[in-house]
Amino acid sequence: MAGTALAGAAVLLTGFCFWPGLETVGAGAWVWSLLALASAFGWLQEGNRSPGLPTGWRVWWMGLIGLAWAGLWVWAKGGDEFERQRVRLRDDAGRRREIWWVEPRGAGPKGPWVIYAPEPGQSWPSWGAHAVQLAGVGLRVVAVPLNAGDEAEAMRSLAAVKAWLLGWGECGGGRAVWVAHGGAAAxxxxxxxxxxxxDPWVCVESGPTSGLLAMLAMFRDSDKEGDVWSRLGSGEWIWGGWAPGRAESSLEEGQEELRRTGARVGVTHVMPLAHVGLDQDRLLFRVAGEACWRLWGYGEVARHAMSWTAPVDRGPWWMGLLPSLAWAIGMGVWLKREKTRSGPSPGAGRAVEGSGLNRTLRVIRVGALLLALAALVWHGLHWGLLQSPADEGTAGWARKRLVADEERADWDRLMRRMDWRGRPWRVAWEHAHLVAYNRLLLPWGLPKEVEERWVLDPRLSDEDDGELEWRRWLWERLYPRxxxxxxxxSAVGVVVGYLRSQVGTGWWGEDSDLRRMWSLGWATARGFELLCVAGLRSVGIPARRTTSEGVVYWENGRWHKVPVVTRGAGR
Structure with missing residues (x-):
């Protein structure tokens, strides 16, 4: 059983890294289902003394656990928001090449094609997340890996991809946006x-030195390639990961060099996050995806975003358990009939009655069953109270049964701040519980009056109550970071950078509904400010929205402006 638990943990970690759909299933469900399967095998081995296949209730138990696990596995697979496919091509010389095609599964108008050239020498585990992040903006991505140090081979690979797109009926004449990462830009x-x-192009750089600036000097010094920039379409240079002072001087230098060549290139600096790595790459390629839309045309991104719907709903999790339920009922009825038809075995009753150990086991089993039923009823009442609308009749019961002793002070302050009538008690309980929980986990040390007004209060603006069910799902994403x-x-930079890596801004975005904002991936300027306020408050940071400075946060007795995530050179 211990070995099965370790194997289950390995499966979960692998799934979290390579399969985003698994993140929607609680890890406990998978581990416990694997442990139940292991216990079924142990029961089978212990009780099945006769040779051959197992029979009877052991088959019922094995089938129930196996079908339940398989059903949840299929249900989790339905949560993958992207279609991934490996395509094998042949170039003019007859050589076989492999490319990867990634696109979102949601319904709506298809976005433009993007040809993504990752850093040369890297494999899918290294750059696959970059392609998925580009596709998450609504783009159709074709990724073509390049070999390091072999420029002729790289040219043939790029030509093969372009020819494949020209032959694709939905590509619109083969036009695409080219995205190059690091050394692939040359x-x-x-x-x-x-x-x-x-074709428009985007160059993404995330290292300590700029390869694009080196290419500027190389192209300028070469008579053969001196006019390379004049023959290119519009482009965007995205640079991230440095200290702001150094980045600003490098950006100004790069912009001046590009102006001398006559290139039509925009320059954007992306703020470095406190934690470099996956979140930093997500932010860079989110900005790169938005640059692709911008180079393609704002009208297209607006049309795409406003008509976009989320991927096909996979339904509730219990749908995956229906096959196991059908198996349990059908097999149980059949086994019951077989037992009735064959009758009890002779002497079975006398053996049970004559055994003191069996009587003790029977008492233990009945007691365990009663305790399980009592726990089920208790949790059912607890769940029902959480879902019931708030009113004066259930207020005292909710405070006594739902709220822990150490959280009741926050609960009382929350009840005084606004009218909760008609809203589920669950929403108020989540706010009070997570505020108290953050106080134990995070070292902010806030004054009570500041925490009550700018952290505990679920209202994000003074205009209206707005959306209140935001703290739990944002906390689950932001607290681990x-x-x-x-x-x-330092926490503010991480929070705002992560939110920006998931949601872009535009007039076509969502203005007030935070959940739709998150699923759509676009928000208005006001909507993104509300999302930042909610995200900061979810991890216990006092934040509010102002008309003059945007979003501000409280630290050391003063209000500070939230740092800018992206900045264009000269702006």
């Missing part, structure tokens, strides 16, 4: 210039 820009393609941050200011 090959992509040379290919576009050599083929006289006016800030739990080791020593100061509020």
């Amino acid at each position: 090959a992509v820009l040379r290919f576009l210039a050599r083929e006289d393609l006016a 800030v739990r080791k941050e020593p100061t509020i200011s």
